[in-house]
Amino acid sequence: MQSVGKNFPRIDGFAKVCGKAKYVDDFFEKDMLYAKIYRSTIANGWVKKIDISKAKAMPGVEAVITFEDVPKHMFPTAGHPYSKDPEHQDVADRNLLTQRVRLYGDEIAAVIAVDELTAEKALRLIEVEYEEYLPILTVEDSLKEEAIEIHEGTKNIIKTTDFSLGELEEAFAESDYIFEDEFITSMVQHCAMENHSAYSYIDENGKIVVVSSTQIPHICRRIIGQALGIPWGRARVIKPYIGGGFGSKQDIVVEPLVAFMTTVVHGKPVKLEFTREETFIASRVRHAFKFKFKTGVNKEGKIIARELTAISNNGAYASHGHSIASNCLTKFRHLYDQKAIRGEATTVYTNLPTAGAMRGYGIPQITFGLESHMEDIARELKLDPIEFRLKNSNQEGYIDPLSGICARSNGLAECVATGKDLIGWDRKKTNKSKDTGAKRRGLGMACFCYKTGTYPFGLELAGARIVLNQDGSIQLQVGATEIGQGSDTVFAQMAAETIGISIEMVSVVSSQDTDITPFDTGSYASRQTYVSGMAVKKAAEEIRMKVLNYAWGMTDIPASALTIIDGWIAYIHNGERVLSLADVALDSYYDTVFAAPITADVTNNARTNALAYGCTFVEIEVDMPTAKVEVLEIYNVHDAGRLINPKLAHAQVHGGVSMALGYALYEQMLFDCKTGRPLNSNLLDYKLMTTLDTPEIGTAFIETYEPTAPYGNKALGEPPAISPAPAIRNAIYDATGVKIYEVPMNPQRLFEKFKETGLL
Amino acid sequence: MYDIAKYEEAGSVQEAIELLLVNPNAMLISGGSDVLIKLHEGKIHDAQLISIHGIAELKGIFLKEDGTIVIGSGASFSQVSKHPIVQQYIPVLGEAVDMVGGPQIRNIGSIGGNICNGVTSADSASTLFAFNAKLEIQGPDGVRYIPIADFYKGPGKVDLRHEEILTTILIAPEDYQGYSGHYIKYAMRNAMDIATLGCVVLCNVEGGKKIKDFRLALGVAAPIPMRCKGTEEQVKGRIFTEALLEEVGKMAIEEVNPRTSWRASKEFRIQLIQELSKRAFRQAFINAGGEL
Amino acid sequence: MLVKKITFKVNGKEVTIEVDIRESLLDVLRNKFHLTGVKKGCSVGECGACTVLIDNMAFDTCIYLAVWADGKEIRTIEGEAKDGKLSKVQQAFLDETAVQCGFCTPGFVMSTTEMLESGKNFSREQIKKELSGHMCRCTGYHNIMLAAEKALGREDKQAVQID
Ligand code: FES
């Protein structure tokens, strides 16, 4: 029976619609204590004096800790695999609590109390005196010669990197036209519906157990070890169901501190749950970027030279450090071809919330700039913007000379053709007369290209373990985490397919526990179906072979003549059933001579990558006098290779597109420019779209086959969030003739632009 | 858990007043969607609450014999918008409060609370301004009545003494009979938002063309909700034309005083006032039987 | 100290308990009854994750004082499946892949249930409006709308998905 490619309902769906799925806050430990963090009310400075005596004396308070009480060494937080090369290790630039205040809301002290309210009230009794500096909120201010260093010895630069291929100056000289543009993207937040939360206790064996809403339990364990300065194996991380992550939980935010706090109260359980307001400023955000593009094109519309300068505002701590800006440089190369290309990126500290990974890892940002820039060039040269893109795009077989990443499948052209059809591009373009009224319609599109996993930049390790139970069912354990995307379901499909059993016979252990679960670096980079999927496939193949060999022993029919079909051992040549898998399973446990339960425990170290492609087509209407954009139709068309579960795949695209629509039109974190105080760190003032704001989201796939993947599949989790923003920007240009260079394209911004251009 | 130091439940308005009298630090809680949020934000702590949540006499909506519409201050937004009297006689008020927050908020938030907050963006306020609503306020010395326009003293400030309670909102027959209206809430999203600008027009139209009466009220166009009286005077008695529509937009922006905040700039709000007063006027005119 | 004895029905069962007057209904349902399907996403009535039906109307329990539940009938997600069989609304959410991380799901299911039981007909726009007090970061609401329409008997008017 075939399982891959089928629309199986989610295996965790039943538990979730019944409210039975358990998340971190749904576990109750006896005598749980609650922690609250004392946050700075300035954005830049030092704590000169702190008085916690009143807080300590408050009834119900178990402990109050400050920066003076925590380990003095610094630790990193990024959800990256550890690197043995010190040069490539993540930046270790924070302590559990800090005396040096680097953002509004920085973590200075913490209270542990019998309940949350007591802890909150105790916070109000803590007295702090600051030495205050002017907050540095922009990269320009941060890079000024006289700027105060947010982290000593850094000049506020986390890192600068560049690359260069071909003779750039010659190539520009050879170009007939040169175009230059600048784009700005805003800071946004993941807004997973479940806030960051974890609790910790010391178990009967002296282990520090942390139950956390994390995408990366195994990395979390290591970082807790680093932060507390304890052997890594002494930390144990358990990840139950989690209420969304989108990258903000690909970072270690609450876990080390809560682990430390349990040690302060002699191992009693302590919980640290962020409020929504804290999640906004104290977890992670998406980097605001500034991009400068320079592109040389010849008379035939071929791109000759390209250059990019990117500056990333990383906020107060390094988190993923320069990796995200550096990913922009890599992706800058992949979509289009040219003779010579150069890129340079800098990542800068400021006194803002720390930026980290968020769905697309820098690529929604650069693609907003790149695809807007491409549109403007095409229009300037009076070329068809779609043809201009396709004419210059890299083809199947393209190899990135710097990373070695190779496009072994590329369905971009088909995606574009499908998108064009779906939206009725040609028809609408021909019928379009120039709008001059209050409501103006426009069409726009944008393309993207995205990696699958992090190879060769990061180690890509994924573990899977399968046990054949006594009744012929299997249990599958993976180190990769289900975070809502549906990975557990597709892993079950993969295992069923490869072993030759029905999906009902597969049970996936959804929770990860670092003491039990195989090692996997976690959920990020759209890697699971590709990297962890390969681990599942390898484990399933091993099980299959072991079963057939065992059956050989039982029946004397050579394994090479046998296969497994729908839970039966059968002849390959005619499908005739020989014996049931359940019989083999029972024998493998209870045969008095040969019993040896059948298991597989596999690690996949992926050393390939695959490029996923796609595009967005959109039609919008601008209400000019009120400066509002309405999305009338939107289609995202993806080449994600072969689909494992089409229904889940479409659902991924809906969610990604919705997030991108928010990025394009609504969302932005705002700060008071004098104090650095957050202005809209709640779900009322930060504008997530509601049902009433979300258009119908059209989705389609071009199924190519990726040979390096376990089942022909490629990245899908992040790609949907990439191309909608530039497509909308280009549609606004089409509708109004106004070019916008900054997201979000919200009414205030459009109003100013329309004023500036005389449209209002 | 909320930081509540004391909690008392009043069974009647009288009892609530008595409780207020003896405790100068007490504050009223009705629906809770305002007080509890302030508690969560830490803007209030150790709150001493007197709950009027369960007082039935505050929730009624009915028609007096003389045609006055009476709305209890404790009526939730959804009770107001779904009430047959509101739907029949003053549907525009129902439409306005149906744009507050989302459904769950409308089930709990009370119209009286919305007014007593004294914020300029309250969806109910501008519409009640247009209806010349009167407020009935009960205190230890009895009952007093005050036009809603006089109730608002400044941002977040209303004419309500500590031991007083807003009990009902009254709309006189001459203020709604013959009128139709239209409310436009301009916000960044279509639900769960506060108005960047609220705009309501009430019209009384004669013979399909002539505007017998015209009222224009705005929220967020000034520190408190307001009427554009000057514009209203200019429109009364005129025949509806596109030119008049343009005039209304232009006149309205002469009367307003919006502010720049991180939510929107003064200039943008002025643009919205000009545009939305036209749009609301056109729709209100049509709703009132006007022929374009 | 600040306690009050209240009696109410939760998922069909009458209970009398002492609640701390400082507790929200969310606190009580989760911590005392372990009805953890009632989720907390914001604590201030902005996300809808904590929605339950009180006397068959949807409320955010995070901004509803527990003492107000006295005499009320409360329904949470835990009471919706009967004898292991999903309710019509739950089944529709499962069938339409309207669930991803699942954190918002109980709230959406409860509001959709209120609509279904009202017996009224809802247009697509009205359904959107009735669900607009819930936030979901995973689904883009697309499949949630399909599920709600299906549960409310509007399948025929469902949007077509292009494969
Ligand atoms: S937790 Fe109640 S609405 Fe968000």
Ligand code: FES
């Ligand atoms: S399914 Fe994750 S928030 Fe809705």
